[in-house]
Amino acid sequence: MAQKAFVFRTSDEDKKWLAQELFNGTLRQGWGISGTSLKSNDSEISLEKWIPQYIAAAHVHWQTEVTPEQAAKRYGILRPMLEVEEGDLLVIPKMPTWGTFTVCEAATGYSFDERDSKERDGYDDFRHTISVKTDSMKRFGHKANEQSRVMASKFRAYQSAINRVWNTEAISAIQSLFMMPSDESRIAVETVLQEQILPDLTARYIEKLISLGPKEVESAVHLMLEKCGYEIAEVNHYDSEGGDADIIATRSLPFLSEVCQAVSKLYVQVKAKSGTDWNDVAGVKQLQKITEGEIAPHHKILVSTATEFTTECKVMAEECGVVLVNGHQLLAQLIKYI
Incomplete structure (x- = not known):
């Protein structure tokens, strides 16, 4: 079967934990609170059955009233996760840092993490998962090479949480990047800036702006x-x-x-x-x-x-x-x- 490619966008606010989970072999997607699995006993849950489950879960966990139309849209956004199979290539923008992205290979298809939130660092969300091969991780800066520049230029076209990639130029770039070594020097610099320097500076200047x-x-x-x-x-x-x-x-x-x-x-x-x-x-x-x-x-x-x-x-x-x-x-x- 032909190798497919996907772009996954993850939560910016929870990036540190999601990066940790990814590099331990689990790609997590949000809007995944208890009771919102897309599968039951390895079979896809139909839209008609999923909508009331999602509405009830949102009411309990988020204290939010969701309409059937909104739930249907959410299902449509998440459903492409069910298309992922072992061997497919996954691209995660802004991972591990804003100016970088990660390319990796899926180890399995979709699964839903049913564990208690206490076993998941207190998180109840992000239960929609794809297992990835930890030894397949490749990380690049946007300007690391020609192919990374091509891929970075395509990200604007993939704004949904889960995106199937059909563009042949983007697919070629992803496949080429997957065969290259990571741009680790850029990652190291980005990590220091993003985790040790920029947070304090950003907070300080935002407060000045607000004032x-x-x-x-x-x-x-x-x-x-x-x-x-x-x-x-x-x-x-x-x-x-x-x-x-x-x-x-x-x-x-x-x-x-x-x-x-x-x-x-x-x-x-x-x-x-x-x-x-x-x-x-x-x-x-x-x-x-x-x-x-x-x-x-x-x-x-x-x-x-x-x-x-x-x-x-x-x-x-x-x-x-x-x-x-x-x-x-x-x-x-x-x-x-x-």
Whole structure:
């Protein structure tokens, strides 16, 4: 059977533990609390049976009300894990650090970790798993070589949690990288920066950014978008029904804009918060509401200086197509463009 390739995206907030698990032979995927297995007795659970199980589990573990439509979308996102077989190649972006990625070989197909959370470092989530061959791990910086640059350039096309790779150039790059030695020197430098230096610096500068006040944070995002080539079409746009966008920005698309006036349109909500914003889901709801009826292609972005988003927010954001940008990511982009 032909070797398949997949791109797996994992939680940024839990990266340290997930990296530890990966290098011990287990690739874990989120939205996997108790009671949400995709299989029962080695047989796939149907969508019709899985939906009520997921809704009940989300209510118990996340205290979140999930609609059947949202559960169905979640099933569709997770289901490609069932296609993974022994020998398939898996690519994990931002693993073990932001500027790197890991390529490895699957040892088995999908399984669900039923163990008590006490046996899993206290985690109840991330029970969807693929066993990987620990001696197959290859790690690369984005610019380590020609093939890693090709792969890094393709990541934008694979934004879902689990992505089957069909692009022939991407597949060729993955297969070539799998045959190469790891870029360990880059990994060592990235690890020191990411784990020992950047966390303290980032936290310090995020607090300084927050101290400027909400309007100034919004102005910084405004300026960053302009530096990226966007035109600010409107600010503080809101309706009387709960919809709100702090910034609406547009950018002409090369070639297309010359023949059909095509533009990229962003609806941006900006929040100046510290730590975890426990009401962050409100920003997703505001963006979803304000774009109801919008027929032109657009993107919705929730930018927050908070270090992480709540589970409820992440669930709703993925269902509503809202991109989440946390404080660490915002700071990196501000430094890059301003």
